[in-house]
Amino acid sequence: MRFIKDLYLSNRFFTLLISSGVLFVVAFFIPILYGFVKAAFAAFMVLTIVDYILLFGQRHGFFARREMAEKLSNGSENEIYIYLENHFPFGANVKIIDEIPHQFQKRDVLFLESLKSGEGKAIRYWLRPVKRGEYEFGAINVFVSTVIGLARRRYHFEQGKTVPVYPSFIQMRKYELMAISNRLPELGIKRIRRIGHSSEFEQIKTYVPGDDTRTINWKATARKGSLMVNNYQDEKSQQVYCIIDKGRVMQMPFEGMSLLDYSINASLVLANSAMIKGDKAGVITFSNKISSILKADKKPVHLQHILELLYNQRTQFKESDYEKLFANIRLNINQRSLLVLFTNFESLAAMRRQLPFLQQLAKHHLVLTVFFENTEMEELLTMRPANTEEVYLKTIAEKFVYDKKLIVKELNQHGIHTLLTPPAKLTVNTLNRYLEFKSRGLI
Structure with a gap:
């Protein structure tokens, strides 16, 4: 059942299928085209089968994981990372849909990427929560297609995680x-x-323009030969x-x-x-x-x-x-x-x-x-x-x-x-x- 459940046919597949149907109708009225249309349809079916075999011929062809902080900061932009790894022996086009918490009211967290064989890639995006509480992240859905692009294989990475959102x-x-x-x-x-000073003495330092002249330490000034002032801390x-x-x-x-x-x-x-x-x-x-x-x-x-x-x-x-x-x-x-x-x-x-x-x-x-x-x-x-x-x-x-x-x-x-x-x-x-x-x- 996995080979059927995870199979998704692309828009390109349905476009070619409808085009084939139209050509068969045209060939009915122009019989000379029938052989050409039949051969084209057969090639279309062969390419679909080849695409299917490439995608489902390897059990663990793709991997993805989400990484984020253990807690999110309310009112701030928080970084979220999705790491991708292509284990197929060919380049793959992928569509990634991340199931983010419902509090964000966003259904368009979708990314399109292309990865070569053996290549890894990181996707970074930001989320800004506006309420404190617990936020539940769902799975990562990755749809992989080959260069043929007639079918897609879905990978469903269960990464459900509850993350608290703290004050900023x-x-x-x-x-x-x-x-x-x-x-x-x-x-x-x-x-x-600082206006005036407190009673807490901190240190004696060299006078700079703007210091309060009432804090000049005359004994330290006599010893050093330059103006010294008492510095007080809050x-x-x-x-x-x-x-x-x-x-x-x-x-x-x-x-x-x-x-x-x-x-x-x-x-x-x-x-x-x-x-x-x-x-x-x-x-x-x-x-x-x-x-x-x-x-x-x-x-x-x-x-x-x-x-x-x-x-x-x-x-x-x-x-x-x-x-x-x-x-x-x-x-x-x-x-x-x-x-x-x-x-x-x-x-x-x-x-x-x-x-x-x-x-x-x-x-x-x-x-x-x-x-x-x-x-x-x-x-x-x-x-x-x-x-x-x-x-x-x-x-x-x-x-x-x-x-x-x-x-x-x-x-x-x-x-x-x-x-x-x-x-x-x-x-x-x-x-x-x-x-x-x-x-x-x-x-």
Whole structure:
């Protein structure tokens, strides 16, 4: 049955078969052509048999396997490799169909390749998941044909595999590597000069233009014969908490990914950066109740705990309860900390409902409220209205944008720091604000 089940006839076969039928009809009216048509049909059948024998005469004529990372990174391009090996004694044309997880909603992952006898080849492509969770890969289907091309043999390589999709650790590693190589400005991270200094002395170094003249060490200057200054480092072991709102306001998608997943990815990068800076990082998630609290720490193993906690976040996008959030923070966080709240306010009324709780938090902690610009409105804001309906739509869009600016102004008036950012620039802008707070000695 395998020789029948794995046999697929090509379009070329059916084209020649139909052409043969047409020629036989023509030969019925022109008998002199009958012999030629009969010979051509016989040659066609012989070629089909030869093609079949070449394809099925060898049991293991072709091999394929898929290789990928043990876990995929959410919101990032993940590399997938398919390795091909042709064991036939002749060159082969192949069509590869990879059964990727249904979450991608793609049915066109198809590749066409040609391999010589004994040749191996690697196909590389990328997948960008937009939701956390488990993704199930299926088999690799390879359809092999010879140069004759009348038949194809299917190889079905069972490579079913379930792969977890974690918060964007690729993005986290990228920022980490850039920080190590001192290339963060390439990603949009600003170099911020420290204002004043902390009480933690680091070293004495040679004066360079721009250094604070108040830190000149006159004794070291007298010994060296050149200006020397005291260098101070940022205070360490400060607590940084990423507080993620999992309520309905975070369900809105941009470029296929929800605001919740954007916030989770940014929280992972911020927590890792804070730990590199010597600070302690923690995570709190909430919606209608407190979902999880991970106490701030800076041990190397703590980053893995953060990654696992963020991966396992599930929500029904219910109404968020800020009163419970305030009560739990007062109960569990005693030291003054930086609280980075990832949420979204679409109207002044929505913000004012939560303002009393944010004000109470700001009395005891440094609060940074991060919410999002609606980048989907950019087209409405820049268009030239052609009719009454478009005038109405543009007016509504401008009102939404203006309300966001009013929210920022009102929060700032109550001593609450704000960050209004496009979802795509969330990580960069949040890191910049954290570094700004460090440079100003606010934490």
